[in-house]
Amino acid sequence: MDKLILLIFLLQGVWCGDWSVSLPEKIEALSGSCVTINCTFDIYNKYDNDLTDSAAGVWFKDGIDFLKNVVFNSSRTNLYVKGEIIGKLKSKDCTTIFYNVTSNYSGQFFFRIEGNGGLKITFSKKSALINVIDSPPNPTVQMFKDQMEVEVHEEVLEGSSMCLGCSAKTLCSSSPPTLTWSSTDRLHLNESSRLQLDQQKQTEIISDLNFTATHLQHGVTFICTITYQIQQRNTTAQNNITLRVQYPPKNTLVSVFPSNSVLEGSSVTLICSSDGNPAVFNYTWYRENGGQLEELQTGYNLTFNVTDRTHTGRYYCQTKNQHGTQNTSVLLDIQYAAKISLFSCNRTDITVCLCEAHGNPSPKVEWHLSGRPVSNSTNTFISEERLSSTDLRSFITLHQSLTHTDTLQCVINNTHSTASKQIQLVASPQEMTRHSAPVSLAPSAASSPAPSSCSSACYPATVSMSSLNSLPFPTSPGSPHPASLLAPWNSAPAQSVSLVTPAAALSQFVLPGTVSCVSTPKPALKTPKKATRSPRPQPSPKPPGPSTPAPPSPNPSGPLLCSPEERLEATP
Missing domain, CATH: 2.60.40.10 (Immunoglobulins)
Known part of the structure; x- marks a missing residue:
């Protein structure tokens, strides 16, 4: 055994x-x-x-x-x-x-x-x-999240570390096959390839695509293509995978209908849209008020049926899904017609006027002098001050002489309206002296050459540039202006001064009250009727003859002047 x-x-x-x-x-x-x-x-x-x-x-x-x-x-x-x-x-x-x-x-x-x-x-x-x-088999595509294989239809969260793997048998081509990646959105892809033996010890080629998942890749299809060279020709096969990414709201946008700028009194609707996966389930509207956000309502749209200028401002839409929130804003601009809120002038030796206007869009301002547009020149200066996005203040300074017929007009306009205001300019004291009402002359009832006297309600009596016994008042170069002659006696009681014109002699003025006027010998004029009124008691006319006026006391307040329309009455 x-x-x-x-x-x-x-x-x-x-x-x-x-x-x-x-x-x-x-x-x-x-x-x-x-x-x-x-x-x-x-x-x-x-x-x-x-x-x-x-x-x-x-x-x-x-x-x-x-x-x-x-x-x-x-x-x-x-x-x-x-x-x-x-x-x-x-x-x-x-x-x-x-x-x-x-x-x-x-x-x-x-x-x-x-x-x-x-x-x-x-x-x-x-x-x-x-x-x-007869044709090559499709390559095999796999998806890995954080190095763990997941089903190709599974959704991944934005920020996940992703790897897409593509593999194919090398078969037996005249040259090694190649694997390439592409995408429907033509994204830049970082891929790497390698060879290995499968479980049956057949050689296969593998290509890996590594990236971090973002919302830009949601719904993007990644395509893997294998290319074989068979008898001097290329034969290809493909497989693909569509990535599904979950992410918080993105690309939130507010649209305004009919537009961001609407006319006061019309209707406007704000519509909020956003991209998110899963879809946004909450929209909340806010308005900026004093640096704080005031909640208005929920829902994807916000409507004002009748707008007014208080609706102007910045509006915010907040969108939300299970992964987060996102805000966006839009500026609503309520436009309205242009109006003049203030128009005034100040007269000294120059004329300064201002015109304040408001409107949306901000209005433009023009100045018209006696119906004609004016601009910056040696006698005119125009400037503007921006008070706000809708308010404007314009100044005009006039250095030129004015008449009692001059008018100044402020004209404003924007895309919705035109408005204007006008003012009647009043001449300065100096200009009033030059353009005051004429003094009527009356001859004395006595001898000839006849002394003349005239009375006036003005203090002092005004003197015109009109004719004196049909002769012109001093106009020659160097002749003193009447205002310069009258000014020193504006408060003196009954004084006189001599003055000679090129064609006639005016021997004296008696101030205030009755003014005695003496001309060169002329035919006696018809004695007019006695004046029906006298603004104050008048002293008797002094006889003609040389007289020396007492030194006057200047009145710092300036002469009192008649308005251009007042008629003066003369007494003999």
């Missing part, structure tokens, strides 16, 4: 090893290309010496009958299948490549090893199925 056990043990040492072969279960081959069968085998150790460089590999197809099923023998040529064993049989590597694959190559393939001596064994228990296809 012991001898039997020893014999069995010795036989195990001699037959150590096993008859086995390793083949892929299924191989896809592209028609027109080649196919590689990865193959290794094992034999009993006692046959190792028979496994020499002269050993041959044989392949059967769809059976192991030597007469019907042998399609390849590495020791022979001109068989059914063209190919070669690219592995080293001595090292028990039977990897084989077949060229110019056609659809007839599809089937089950069995391997046989033939060495020296008794090494001739067919591995009939294991085979490789070759499937010949």
Whole structure:
């Protein structure tokens, strides 16, 4: 019994090893290309010496009958299948490549090893199925979030670390295939490729696309394309994956209908829109009030049926979903017609007027003097002061002489209206003296040359530039102006001064009250009727003759003047 056990043990040492072969279960081959069968085998150790460089590999197809099923023998040529064993049989590597694959190559393939001596064994228990296809298979696409594989239809949160993987069999092309990524939105993609063996020890190419998920990639389709070169032509296959990203509200926008600028009294609607995944479920409206936000209402729109200028301001829309909020704002501009709020003038030796106007859009201001537009010149200065976005103040300064008929007009306008106001300018004291009402002359009832006297309600009596006994009042160069002669006696009681004109002599003025006027000898004039009124008791006219006036006392308040329309009455 012991001898039997020893014999069995010795036989195990001699037959150590096993008859086995390793083949892929299924191989896809592209028609027109080649196919590689990865193959290794094992034999009993006692046959190792028979496994020499002269050993041959044989392949059967769809059976192991030597007469019907042998399609390849590495020791022979001109068989059914063209190919070669690219592995080293001595090292028990039977990897084989077949060229110019056609659809007839599809089937089950069995391997046989033939060495020296008794090494001739067919591995009939294991085979490789070759499937010949006319076009390349689509690559496989996978999605990984934070290095964990997820379903391709699963939604990911914005900010997640993403990796899209694409893999494909290298098959057997004349040059290695290539994998490329593209996207429907033409995003810039950072990809990397590598080769590795799959579980069936077939070589596959893998391309990884790494990025951080953002809302810009939501709904974007990423496309992986494999390109094979088959007999000097390219054949491609594709697969894709659409990314779905959840994110807080983005691109919030307020639209105003009919527009941001609307006329006072009309209707306006503000509409808020936003992009978010999941969709925005809450819209809240606010208005800026004194630096604080005042909540108005909820809902995606805000409507004012009848607007007024108090509605002008900045409005905010806040959008919200389960991942966050976002605010945006719009400036609502209520426009209205232009109006003049203030128009006034101040007269001294110059005329200064101001005109304040408001309106939206801000109005423009023009000045018209006696119906004619005026602009900046040596006698006119115009300036403007911006009080606010809707209020404007305009100044005009006039240095020129004015008459009692001059008018000044402020004209304003904006896109909605035109308005104006007018003022009748009143001449300055100096100009009033130059343009006061004429004094009527009356001859004395006595001798000729007849002294003349005239009375006036003015204090002092006004003197006109009109004719004196049909002769002009002093107009020659260098002649003193009447105002300069009258001014020193504006408060003196009954004084006189002599004055000579180029054509007539005016010997004296008696101020205040009755004024005595003496002209050169002329025919006596018809004595007018006695005046019907006198503004104050008048002293008797002084007889003509030389007189020396007493020094007057100036009145700092200036002369009292008649209005241009007042008529004066003379007394003989």
